[in-house]
Amino acid sequence: MFSYYLRMAWLSIRKTPVLVALMVGAVGIGIGVSMTMLTIYHMMSRDPIPWKSDQLYSVRVDNWDADEPYDEDLPGQSPFQMTYIDATNIYDAGRAYRETPMFKSWGVVEPSNPELRAENHIFRMTGSDFFAMFDVPFLYGGPWDHEADAAASRVVVLSRDLNETLFGGEDSVGRDLRIRGQDFRVVGVIDEWEPQPKYYDLNNGSFDEGEDVFLPFNLVRHEQYQSAGNNNCYQGDPAPGWEGRLAGECIWIQYWAELRNPQEVEEYQTFLNAYTDEQRALGRMPRPNNNQLYNVTEWLAMQEVVDEDVSVTLGLSVLFLAVCLFNTIGLLLAKFLGKSTETGIRRALGASRSDVFRQQLVEVGLIGIGGGVVGLGLSLLGLKGLQILTIDTEQLVTMDLTMIVAAIALALVTTILAGLYPAWRVCQMPPAIYLKTQ
Amino acid sequence: MLHMDHMSKVYRTDLVETHALRDFNLHVKSGEFVAVTGPSGSGKTTFLNIAGLLETFSAGTYKLDGIDVSNMDDDDRSRIRNGKIGFIFQSFNLIPDLDLFDNVDVPLRYRGMPAAERNERIRKALGTVGLGSRMKHLPSQLSGGQQQRVAIARALAGSPKVLLADEPTGNLDSLMARQVMDLLEEINGQGVTIVLVTHDPELARRAHRNVHIMDGQVTDLDASQAAAASMSEAAAMEGHG
Numbered sequence: 232m233f234s235y236y237l238r239m240a241w242l243s244i245r246k247t248p249v250l251v252a253l254m255v256g257a258v259g260i261g262i263g264v265s266m267t268m269l270t271i272y273h274m275m276s277r278d279p280i281p282w283k284s285d286q287l288y289s290v291r292v293d294n295w296d297a298d299e300p301y302d303e304d305l306p307g308q309s310p311f312q313m314t315y316i317d318a319t320n321i322y323d324a325g326r327a328y329r330e331t332p333m334f335k336s337w338g339v340v341e342p343s344n345p346e347l348r349a350e351n352h353i354f355r356m357t358g359s360d361f362f363a364m365f366d367v368p369f370l371y372g373g374p375w376d377h378e379a380d381a382a383a384s385r386v387v388v389l390s391r392d393l394n395e396t397l398f399g400g401e402d403s404v405g406r407d408l409r410i411r412g413q414d415f416r417v418v419g420v421i422d423e424w425e426p427q428p429k430y431y432d433l434n435n436g437s438f439d440e441g442e443d444v445f446l447p448f449n450l451v452r453h454e455q456y457q458s459a460g461n462n463n464c465y466q467g468d469p470a471p472g473w474e475g476r477l478a479g480e481c482i483w484i485q486y487w488a489e490l491r492n493p494q495e496v497e498e499y500q501t502f503l504n505a506y507t508d509e510q511r512a513l514g515r516m517p518r519p520n521n522n523q524l525y526n527v528t529e530w531l532a533m534q535e536v537v538d539e540d541v542s543v544t545l546g547l548s549v550l551f552l553a554v555c556l557f558n559t560i561g562l563l564l565a566k567f568l569g570k571s572t573e574t575g576i577r578r579a580l581g582a583s584r585s586d587v588f589r590q591q592l593v594e595v596g597l598i599g600i601g602g603g604v605v606g607l608g609l610s611l612l613g614l615k616g617l618q619i620l621t622i623d624t625e626q627l628v629t630m631d632l633t634m635i636v637a638a639i640a641l642a643l644v645t646t647i648l649a650g651l652y653p654a655w656r657v658c659q660m661p662p663a664i665y666l667k668t669q
Numbered sequence: 670m671l672h673m674d675h676m677s678k679v680y681r682t683d684l685v686e687t688h689a690l691r692d693f694n695l696h697v698k699s700g701e702f703v704a705v706t707g708p709s710g711s712g713k714t715t716f717l718n719i720a721g722l723l724e725t726f727s728a729g730t731y732k733l734d735g736i737d738v739s740n741m742d743d744d745d746r747s748r749i750r751n752g753k754i755g756f757i758f759q760s761f762n763l764i765p766d767l768d769l770f771d772n773v774d775v776p777l778r779y780r781g782m783p784a785a786e787r788n789e790r791i792r793k794a795l796g797t798v799g800l801g802s803r804m805k806h807l808p809s810q811l812s813g814g815q816q817q818r819v820a821i822a823r824a825l826a827g828s829p830k831v832l833l834a835d836e837p838t839g840n841l842d843s844l845m846a847r848q849v850m851d852l853l854e855e856i857n858g859q860g861v862t863i864v865l866v867t868h869d870p871e872l873a874r875r876a877h878r879n880v881h882i883m884d885g886q887v888t889d890l891d892a893s894q895a896a897a898a899s900m901s902e903a904a905a906m907e908g909h910g
Contacts, residue, residue, distance in 0.1 A: 232778070232781070235778055242766050242767070243766075246766055572762075573764050575762075576762045576763075576764060576775070577764075577775060577779075578723070578747070579721065579723055579750070579756050579762070580750075580751065580756070580775050580776040580779065580823070581747055581748070581750050581751020581752070581776050581779040581780065581827075582747060582751075582775075582779050583743055583744045583747035583748070583779075584743050584744075584747075585744065586747070586779055661723065661724060662723050663718040663723040663724045
């Protein structure tokens with residue numbers, strides 16, 4: 232019977248093309264606007280590493296002014312970054328399954344090809360565990376080893392894009408590269424990898440592009456790599472010179488640990504508390520212990536990665552969809568009442584109310600699918616427009632398969648909901664009424 | 670076949686109450702061909718709608734083919750309408766977007782009949798009314814008489830026990846009307862009960878029995894008197910109109 236309903240619905244749609252076009256247009260515009268905002272919301276709020284987001288922890292120690300919290304809007308929260316002293320102490324203790332301090336830096340990279348110009352690039356100074364912790368895929372080679380970490384070796388991992396620029400996309404492992412005037416050996420090239428949100432460093436833009444160059448964290452001490460991100464000091468400016476900077480109570484380093492189960496989390500928390508107790512005994516850490524371990528999803532929620540404006544706009548777009556659907560209800564009512572004679576004939580010939588109701592809903596469903604397809608097209612246009620106008624992160628304004636399916640499903644469900652009243656209304660009229668109106 | 674006892678139908682609005690049928694009694698036997706006559710507004714159409722389960726009634730009892738339909742819900746009424754009743758309307762009531770095959774198919778679809786059986790019944794019904802070669806035509810491509818024959822084929826395809834015809838020749842010229850009546854007589858000859866509402870005395874005379882309705886009631890006049898009275902009254906009203 233469903234195929235019969237489908238055929239009848241298609242005939243009915245062909246009979247009133249203008250009315251159907253209006254309905255498809257109304258649903259399509261509503262779906263287009265709401266799906267545009269929903270896609271942005273979905274991409275912003277999604278778990279970037281769902282298979283292990285509960286094992287990766289942002290590590291924070293509450294090393295800040297005794298009299299005021301780091302963030303007055305979030306008084307219960309520790310600072311989002313660490314001092315160099317704390318980061319290196321914790322890193323050297325090596326208590327986590329995997330862990331790494333890191334920060335964003337920059338510098339000039341000189342290609343070996345004389346035809347290419349030297350250019351500034353963004354670096355990530357990090358430990359070798361970074362790559363395994365965040366499941367970074369490699370195109371060539373792999374990460375450097377722990378010995379290279381300890382020795383602060385001049386080794387580098389490049390992004391796929393930079394390898395394309397510098398080496399024409401060839402396997403560059405083992406090749407040399409001059410970075411900030413010193414020779415580095417390429418040990419690996421990362422494949423496409425652009426986590427969104429960029430959860431491992433929310434301090435420097437939640438949706439910023441990833442880095443092109445990855446270097447051992449320990450180079451920072453001897454080679455004076457500066458932070459390209461926030462640097463906050465609660466005891467005023469640090470002592471002069473690089474060593475003074477490293478020894479100052481200034482926070483500028485992010486820290487992550489991979490803890491595989493609750494026991495490891497508990498043990499690591501105990502270690503952190505013991506560490507800060509010890510530091511307090513040495514005259515540092517004026518605040519009581521508030522060392523925090525947040526997994527990826529907790530971290531994203533606490534950092535409010537999804538801006539409140541986006542949530543408000545999403546709400547408004549849903550209201551707009553509702554307005555479009557109210558218009559569709561009126562148009563559907565006009566369409567169904569317009570073919571009331573046919574409905575009456577069908578009822579006289581034995582169709583029950585539920586038969587007629589189902590047939591109307593199949594027709595509504597087809598209109599909804601049409602609206603969904605139009606809405607999908609409008610969403611893609613809207614996202615492209617947003618990409619051009621405001622947001623330069625392509626991944627954030629790209630519809631994944633989930634959102635494409637969601638667009639069609641949303642159109643189908645909402646249109647069927649809108650069609651319930653018109654279909655019910657037509658079914659309630661006694662068939663004799665229609666036949667009398669001949 | 671049709672047993673209506675002490676039936677009444679009242680239409681109510683906030684201001685007025687209209688008795689379309691009052692203490693209405695009518696029994697139609699299986700295989701009978703009954704013509705129902707009466708002046709405009711006498712309740713003929715209301716009677717036909719109730720007989721065809723298109724409307725409910727306010728009081729009384731109605732048994733169709735031995736089944737008491739008085740308190741049935743919509744689904745049951747639809748099922749009985751689909752299985753036991755065929756309709757023929759003055760304005761044919763074909764669905765204009767469907768070809769003849771699909772028009773005749775409509776009642777069979779709601780019976781959940783297998784495709785092969787539907788196909789066979791549709792071809793046979795259209796063949797019976799002489800339109801077997803025009804199954805893919807749309808109603809608009811046919812004359813009025815041909816459209817009414819399609820409507821008869823549609824009613825016949827479901828093998829109904831009773832055929833309810835509301836002025837089936839009202840929109841046809843005399844030649845076409847005669848052909849339609851010949852067809853109805855042939856169908857009745859095959860055992861189908863027919864209830865025909867008409868203003869035409871010639872058509873009424875071809876029925877086995879005439880029933881005259883006046884002010885929502887079956888009058889006590891005998892069949893021939895009733896028919897004659899009805900026709901005279903109709904003629905007089907037309908003269909005054």
